[in-house]
Amino acid sequence: MRAALIVRPGQPPSLADRDEPSPAPGEVAVDVLAAPITPLDLLCATGTSYFGVPATPYVPGVQGIGTVDGHAVWFPTAAGMAPGDGSMAAKAPARREDLVFLPDGVDPVVLAALGLSAVAAHMALTWRGELAPGETVIVLGCGAVGQAAIQLARLAGAGRVVAAARSSEGRDRARRAGADAVVALDADFSEVAAGADLLLDPLFGAPAAAAAQALRPGGRWVNLGGSAGETCPVSSSLLRSRSLRLSGYTNNELTAQQRADAIATVARHAVRGELTVDHEVVRLADVSDAWRRQAEGTAGGRIVLVP
Numbered sequence: 001m002r003a004a005l006i007v008r009p010g011q012p013p014s015l016a017d018r019d020e021p022s023p024a025p026g027e028v029a030v031d032v033l034a035a036p037i038t039p040l041d042l043l044c045a046t047g048t049s050y051f052g053v054p055a056t057p058y059v060p061g062v063q064g065i066g067t068v069d070g071h072a073v074w075f076p077t078a079a080g081m082a083p084g085d086g087s088m089a090a091k092a093p094a095r096r097e098d099l100v101f102l103p104d105g106v107d108p109v110v111l112a113a114l115g116l117s118a119v120a121a122h123m124a125l126t127w128r129g130e131l132a133p134g135e136t137v138i139v140l141g142c143g144a145v146g147q148a149a150i151q152l153a154r155l156a157g158a159g160r161v162v163a164a165a166r167s168s169e170g171r172d173r174a175r176r177a178g179a180d181a182v183v184a185l186d187a188d189f190s191e192v193a194a195g196a197d198l199l200l201d202p203l204f205g206a207p208a209a210a211a212a213q214a215l216r217p218g219g220r221w222v223n224l225g226g227s228a229g230e231t232c233p234v235s236s237s238l239l240r241s242r243s244l245r246l247s248g249y250t251n252n253e254l255t256a257q258q259r260a261d262a263i264a265t266v267a268r269h270a271v272r273g274e275l276t277v278d279h280e281v282v283r284l285a286d287v288s289d290a291w292r293r294q295a296e297g298t299a300g301g302r303i304v305l306v307p
């Protein structure tokens with residue numbers, strides 16, 4: 001079968017011929033319809049992630065949409081984090097208990113683009129972030145997580161959503177996603193988002209420290225990524241004087257049931273046309289170029305590969 005194959009860590013995958021998966025007990029072979037290229041795929045393939053250097057060669061792709069016995073499913077894999085192949089192929093192995101059966105009418109490409117990015121946005125807002133109706137949320141960055149977070153905050157009843165992104169394209173995406181106010185990352189957050197209840201932060205670094213200045217006493221700050229910096233210059237006096245609650249979030253801490261419920265929520269909103277992120281559809285055959293563009297940030301949104 002046709003598959004994307006990483007042969008050496010740090011190099012983009014290329015199209016290759018790979019044996020079809022032969023599922024172990026408890027596994028199935030999914031007929032893949034769509035597989036996104038996500039920051040986690042890119043990171044794992046570098047060999048510098050906290051999962052270590054992946055065993056090569058392997059098929060990347062930590063999630064995908066496909067069919068099993070004619071039913072549409074979302075499925076995760078551990079590609080790049082543990083030995084084994086992922087979703088960027090005509091067929092992919094998945095554990096039967098991890099399959100999430102999807103509602104009628106779901107667009108595989110749209111749901112693939114949303115995938116675990118939207119799960120992270122949803123769970124960081126509602127579970128870790130304890131978003132309550134009427135609250136003000138600051139969303140940093142407007143990639144897939146940011147776009148999903150703006151829409152999901154609104155759907156969860158947020159009163160006001162303030163979005164901040166470094167590029168004008170990112171700020172345009174934030175406006176289209178429905179943010180009430182959109183600013184650059186060097187804005188005076190105390191002015192545009194004074195008294196905010198929740199900071200949804202995939203960036204960390206200087207932008208998160210600046211945005212945290214706007215949080216109200218007892219405000220919550222949920223970090224789920226470090227796109228702007230691995231460290232963040234926040235002062236102890238800010239944290240103490242406002243009794244801020246700073247938490248980390250990772251999808252890896254979710255139980256299979258929490259993850260399945262979150263995918264179901266995301267799929268339901270997607271079917272209703274309430275939730276989407278910018279994406280670009282690329283043939284699996286063009287995976288090398290697509291991988292490079294996603295890594296460089298020059299793609300037209302989340303790239304979704306179709307076999």
Ligand SMILES: NC(=O)c1ccc[n+]([C@@H]2O[C@H](COP(=O)([O-])OP(=O)(O)OC[C@H]3O[C@@H](n4cnc5c(N)ncnc54)[C@H](OP(=O)(O)O)[C@@H]3O)[C@@H](O)[C@H]2O)c1
Pocket residue numbers: 038039040116117120141142143144145146165166167168169170185202203207224225226227228229249250251252297302
């Ligand atoms: N914790 C979890 O479970 C979880 C789950 C999913 C994602 N994440 C993390 O969340 C982050 C965002 O993921 P994503 O899917 O939204 O990625 P994405 O679609 O690639 O978007 C990344 C966004 O970050 C912005 N950005 C990149 N470098 C930046 C910098 N130096 N300063 C300011 N902004 C910068 C980009 O802004 P421009 O568009 O303006 O260039 C882009 O909008 C990543 O770090 C990812 O690993 C974590």
